[in-house]
Amino acid sequence: MPFWLIILTIVLPWSGAIIVWSVGDHRPQIQHRLALLFSGLAGLCALLLIPLTSDAAAIRLPFGAAAFGDLTFIPDSLGVLLAVIATVIGSLTVLFSNGYMQGEKSLGRYYALVLLFIGSMVGLVLSGSLFFLFLFWEMTALCSYALIAFHSDNPQAVRGGMTALLITQLGGVGLLAGVLAIYAWLGSFDIPTFLAEGGSLPGPVLAAVGFTFLLAAATKSAQFPFHTWLPGAMEAPTPVSALIHAATMVNAGVYLLVRFYPALAGIPGWTTAVILIGLITALMGSLMALTTYDLKRTLAYSTISQLGVMVVAVGVGGIFASQFHLASHALFKALLFLGAGAVIHQVGTRDMRQMGGLWRTMPLVANCFVIGAAALAGVPLLNGFWSKELILETALHNGYPWVYLTLVLTAGLTAAYAVRMVWWVFVGWRTEQFQLLDPGFQVAQFKGIGEALDPVTDSPAPATVHSGSPHPSPQFPFHAPLVILALGTLLSWLIAGEMGHWLAQTLPFHNLHVLPTLELVAEITLNEATLLALMVTAAGMVIWWWRGRILWVWYWFRPLRQAARHDFGFTWLNDRIVTDVKGFAAAWQLTQTGQLNWNMAGIVMALLVILLIIFNW
């Protein structure tokens, strides 16, 4: 039974991709329906896998022959959890796309890539073979690239796609190097074998594996210093951002760390490196989210920051906490992105300063968005609150007070930008009116001090950021996915205890700390750590509310804000590296003479060198 379910979960989206593509773009309605059908069926199969988890391989296909080992799929709870997230949120975003992508050209390409991605993601998380894990890993990167650059007539989209591809390829090479090192020492690509016998590897080799895997995870999950590709990825159609760049693919890095945690945690310095990378990312992401004016970029920075929190959770040993937060984050961030998609669709711009007051015109979207933002901020009783507090508590409990304090600071900043986002989009007025009307925003009062202190106007003039293409239809049926995700955000924490128990059952190498839901709730609510975090969260919200009265704080942090707005210089660094590589390549252009005889001479010389090497050995 698990055999067929796994096969179906992967093959259904893939065959759907081929079928939707071959239907042809002249029948868009059929394409919409077919994509929904196939992704929905895959989601159903993934859900049916939940009670059938086991830690033994359910499928063993001799695809790899002698060289690469069998293609195995292990339906353990960690893999099934991510497969369910990928397929269920995948089908919800396809449902959303049915309206959002109405009237777009090349729908076949769009749906084919989305479905290909869903299948690859399921393969990635269920694969029991390191080699095929790498293969699926690269397939998801390819789909991500092609979907970011979906509007291929927009140079920014193409650029964003290329950046994403280059950076994730760097990680892909790291992953491949780690996988090959494991194979060279253990003679097997089998993941359980590595988890069981990883300790028998020589120290330096294991360390190399650990850090190459960390590189792969950092690039895939947009962690410091490789986070620059995710904001650029926001050129993708919004449902794609929700699915790939918030709920699923970017989690693959966290998944990799969690999957191999038992084997890698013993490497000296590895957990510290993981914690540091996660912490820096979490803090930087929330600072950048606080300074950008693009709604989707705010969400992208927020995703970076939340992924950092998950990575920290892995580093401090909170495997269950990180997975719980991953699931919560997938729900509320997909909700936020789809809500943002509905807003952008309506307004036609991504600049938050040109929105405002949308509560009245789109109340349902506003309510759902507020639920998502509250979960992001960590407002009690929503899923984000429980998972974030669990991470904080785990950090404190496992003896990392400094990690706890930094995360609390991040939580405060998160609350601040969540309120800022909701305020600007749904409550406030457009900025130009807002400056005149908001009584809390007393710029004139501070004019005497010297510089212009206005936190809003020290930015470049509000340029209209157009979402990929103008969408003709003003309204579309986006309610169902939003409502489902909002309900998930409200209620999913109720099954946290069961989820932990279920996760612990089939992960023999991980040592999970799980409790029933009620005890979990008691443990979190009765902890001083939670109280402090809640106070800081509330302070973060109030700070945004009272920003007019505490302008001196804005003044003090002006250099920090400027740095955050410019991505802390990392985009510049990326551009510099690309320029230098191009220069280096241009220097080698001399070797291309275009002369056939010269090229042949080069080939013959190389042949001679190879022959010499072979015969000398």
Added chain:
Amino acid sequence: MILTLSLTVVGLILIGLYGLLAVRNLFKLIITLQILVKGAVLALVIAGETSGRLQLGQSLAVTVIVADTVVAVIALALAVQLKQQSGTVDVGRLDTLKG
């Protein structure tokens, strides 16, 4: 016998390689390539004979002959097109791939 054949193989491949380095006429270049590949085909047969798997060597040789014929036909067709388009078959003057 094997020795004679082996020397023939070496001779054919050396002639082929020299031709690829020195010949500038595209048609002659294709013929040179044929000579080189014939050396390789002969080498396959010899390898089959010496390893005791002559059938394998022979079937591979036949496969290479078929593939190589296709290569030659397409190359000649392209060369004719090139001659018509650019008026020259001198590979020294066909350097549009110069970096």
